[in-house]
Amino acid sequence: MSLAVSYSAYGGPDVLEIIDVPEPHAGPGQVRVAVRAAGLNAFDYKLRRSPAVMPSHTLPSRQGSEFAGVIDELGDGVTGLAVGDEVLGWAPLTAQAEFVVVNATHVAAKPAGLDWASAGGLYSVGNTALRSTDAVAPTAADTVLVSAAAGGVGILAAQFALRTGATVIGTASEQNHEFLRGLGVIPVAYGPGLVDRLRAAAPQGITAVIDNAGEETVLAALELGVAPARINSVVYFEGADKYGISVVGSGKKTSAELWELARLVASGELVLPIAATYPLAQVREAYERLESRHLRGKVVLLVG
Known part of the structure; x- marks a missing residue:
């Protein structure tokens, strides 16, 4: 046994x-x-x-x-x-x-x-972060909002977006802001007043969203004018029918992808x-x- x-x-x-x-x-x-x-x-x-x-x-x-x-x-x-x-x-x-x-x-x-x-x-967080980042296809021209950016999926998704050259804003509790700054992420507190804080953090506008938190993030993104097709949530599945956002989560797992994720973390290229x-x-x-x-x-x- x-x-x-x-x-x-x-x-x-x-x-x-x-x-x-x-x-x-x-x-x-x-x-x-x-x-x-x-x-x-x-x-x-x-x-x-x-x-x-x-x-x-x-x-x-x-x-x-x-x-x-x-x-x-x-x-x-x-x-x-x-x-x-x-x-x-x-x-x-x-x-x-x-x-x-x-x-x-x-x-x-x-x-x-x-x-x-x-x-x-x-691997679960790595695969989900990859799929959700791919769903919004960030480039160096984008400003990407990653919600719950200090969580397992959020930390990796923020880093994948950064690796494309995009500007990345991440919502997180205050205790994690300095950590996110160290990664190159612009931290923003979630909660009441989120839209105003996001406007202040990204006066140039936000063009893509990787959501790991839920409805609050999606509604804020829509209010800020982000196109629904460039909002992906791994938790707010109702948003697909209500607002036309994508809800791509994990999938397409391969041992080659897993090995590459492991290599990146082992080398310090991902945290x-x-x-x-x-x-x-x-x-x-x-x-x-x-x-x-x-x-x-x-x-x-x-x-x-």
């Missing part, structure tokens, strides 16, 4: 349990990974709190979608990988466990300079702070921290 995070009822972090599950084994084309770290994401707790997020979801359910660890078993037909390889990858709804079994194409080599927590917390780490046994406390919001970067479970 091995340990995994599970829940049998919808609700807050208190419904989470560490349970015994049969130890999985790699089938043809698969690898088994002894997990060292597994990231926490907002989707995890949104799905856990409400069946409306994914009507096809059934209980009991496992949890987590991204991990890093060491390959300890190869299935038939796997080439290019070996027992003992350090990897990171994705495993929808099963990553928060002592072992995961995934297709060999769902892992990438972990760069030697990348710590376990960063490796285990990278992804780790807000906190917790042992697997403290998964409830970890989600309480994540759900308290206003974090800088990722919360990660350390497993092995």
Whole structure:
């Protein structure tokens, strides 16, 4: 038997349990990974709190979608990988466990300079940030607003936009403003008066928006004259029908993309702070921290 995070009822972090599950084994084309770290994401707790997020979801359910660890078993037909390889990858709804079994194409080599927590917390936010940035196609001529710019997705999306040469404005709590300035982002506080603060920060106008916060950001962008086609939200899905914005989230995952993201973080070309780490046994406390919001970067479970 091995340990995994599970829940049998919808609700807050208190419904989470560490349970015994049969130890999985790699089938043809698969690898088994002894997990060292597994990231926490907002989707995890949104799905856990409400069946409306994914009507096809059934209980009991496992949890987590991204991990890093060491390959300890190869299935038939796997080439290019070996027992003992350090990897990171994705495993929808099963990553928060002592072992995961995934297709060999769902892992990438972990760069030697990348710590376990960063490796285990990278791919969901990295992939979502890439897709949402691509959706508005920023260029050096743009001024881009990134909401929740100190969160896991927002931090990376802001940096992807900066890499195109765009001017980037990011909404965040005051405690994260100096950090964002260090990245090259112009920080703005969210809340009442947001539109006026955005006008002051970008007198030239805002031309694209990567939203990670919700309706407040979208409504502010529309009031400022941003074209709906250049507003993308990964959380305010109602905005697609109401206002014609795009709602592109994660997708098109590949091991090549994952490896490149890992390389960029390991080299320091991208910054992804780790807000906190917790042992697997403290998964409830970890989600309480994540759900308290206003974090800088990722919360990660350390497993092995």
